[in-house]
Amino acid sequence: MASQALMAELKRPSALSAAERDAWIAFTNANPALASPYFRLAFAECCEAARDDTRVIVARKGGAIFGFLPLQIGRVSYARPLAGPLGDVHGVITEGDTEIDIPSWLNAAGVPLFEFHSALAIQSCWRPGEAWRDGSWIIDLANGYEAFEDDRSAVEPKAFRNIRSRRRRLEADHDVAEFRMDDRRPEVLETLFAWKSAQYRRTQVFDVFSVRWARDLITEIARRDDAGFRGIVSSLTIDGELAAIHAGMASETRCHYWFPAYDPAFNKVSPGLLLLLETARDAADKGLTSVELGPGDYDFKRNLGGYQIPLSAGCMVTRSPAAALRHAARALADTVERAPLGPMKTLPRRLLRRADKLSAFYAV
Incomplete structure (x- = not known):
């Protein structure tokens, strides 16, 4: 024994x-x-x-x-x-x-x-x-990208009518739109950090990228292209301007959709959503069977995710x-x-949660 x-x-x-x-x-x-x-x-x-x-x-x-x-x-x-x-x-x-x-x-x-x-x-x-x-929501690509869209369109027809409308508007209102699924330009990742920090300030939540190690981690992952693991930085450029960026990573079979951001100036065409769908299409073309969207109660995750882990x-x-x-x-x-x-009774719990979050980011 x-x-x-x-x-x-x-x-x-x-x-x-x-x-x-x-x-x-x-x-x-x-x-x-x-x-x-x-x-x-x-x-x-x-x-x-x-x-x-x-x-x-x-x-x-x-x-x-x-x-x-x-x-x-x-x-x-x-x-x-x-x-x-x-x-x-x-x-x-x-x-x-x-x-x-x-x-x-x-x-x-x-x-x-x-x-x-x-x-x-x-x-x-x-x-x-x-x-x-x-x-954690999963985009199921086991049968390819087209099968994914067909399946989710049947389940969420309104959401996919909106997606098709955004695609048509992008084509009609802009001269050139370019998706890059492996965008290694250093300014792209720096723009992502700036956009995300601005988003955190607008929504009054903790700025993840105000902590140095978070920026260093995403930058390190973006450099990697190993067997079974690679960093992903993808972008959508509209009329020569960056409109949406995503930084994530992938294994042999699964892409993890992690940090997306977009320029609010292009909000009418939902550039972030269109980039996500192109990322899924590219993942399927490379033989991956799923895109993981992570936890969170967001419309786009419910609309696109076929199931949850x-x-x-x-x-x-x-x-x-x-x-x-x-x-x-x-x-x-x-x-x-x-x-x-009364309302004060939840204060200790709220303070504990905030302390836990800050101590997690600052490695206490």
């Missing part, structure tokens, strides 16, 4: 041995649930290039490599998924999810607490810590001061919310 004892250690992705790298690749190749580029070793390497706190728990049983859990470990050992708040999907990298006990992995690796979101709910190991669920969010803890402190803070918020304080 002792030979089957769990052993786990923390490593940087760059410090993984050749055997560990081979096991990672074998696990992702064998497990269809790990189709997303988020699960590729190259993505972990990009995260390490952008953030010094990128680590991987390497778990072994009986000396054999059992699985990997990539994560970011903040300055107080408060762990979060790879890429922190930018991660749309994550999970355990292994052949299956049987006999995986995440708290045991954390404890063996010396990680006191793991706040997770967007974990693959199909992996049952997340259920003990699960607090709520979400879903269930995602889990919550927290895994071990017996530690950090875990005890988190538990006490949540317990206090629960107590205040039950008190007859």
Whole structure:
């Protein structure tokens, strides 16, 4: 029995041995649930290039490599998924999810607490810590792009009438429209960052790209073109002016649609939506079978997504001061919310959520 004892250690992705790298690749190749580029070793390497706190728990049983859990470990050992708040999907990298006990992995690796979101709910190991669920929308390209449009047009006829109208308006009102599916011009990515920051200011939400590591991560991914993983920067130019840009990434079978932005001056033709559809068309032409849109209750995701992948969010803890402190803070918020304080009763919960978000971006 002792030979089957769990052993786990923390490593940087760059410090993984050749055997560990081979096991990672074998696990992702064998497990269809790990189709997303988020699960590729190259993505972990990009995260390490952008953030010094990128680590991987390497778990072994009986000396054999059992699985990997990539994560970011903040300055107080408060762990979060790879890429922190930018991660749309994550999970355990292994052949299956049987006999995986995440708290045991954390404890063996010396990680006191793991706040997770967007974990693959199909992996049952997340259920003990699960607090709520979400879903990631998928554009199904298994039968090609035309089949996708035909299928979704039948389900969402109004949405696709609007898309056809936007295409006609683009052709009628503008002389030249050019889609570039691999736009490596450096000014394109810089324009994307500027547009996204302006969008965040308009909508009064936290500016993701005010944090240096977020810009560095997208820039690093955009450079990559490896077997099984490549960065994507695509653009739509109208009459010589950039109208829409998207930065994302792709594995062998799935494109992840990540950071889109557009110039509001071209709003009448919905340039962002048209670029998304061309991105899907290009993905199908390259043999990919899906485009993942991520979680979020947006019309375009519901209209284009054929199905959702269930995602889990919550927290895994071990017996530690950090875990005890988190538990006490949540317990206090629960107590205040039950008190007859009117609108003020939700203030502690809101403050905790804001603190969690900021600490995630600033790697606390």
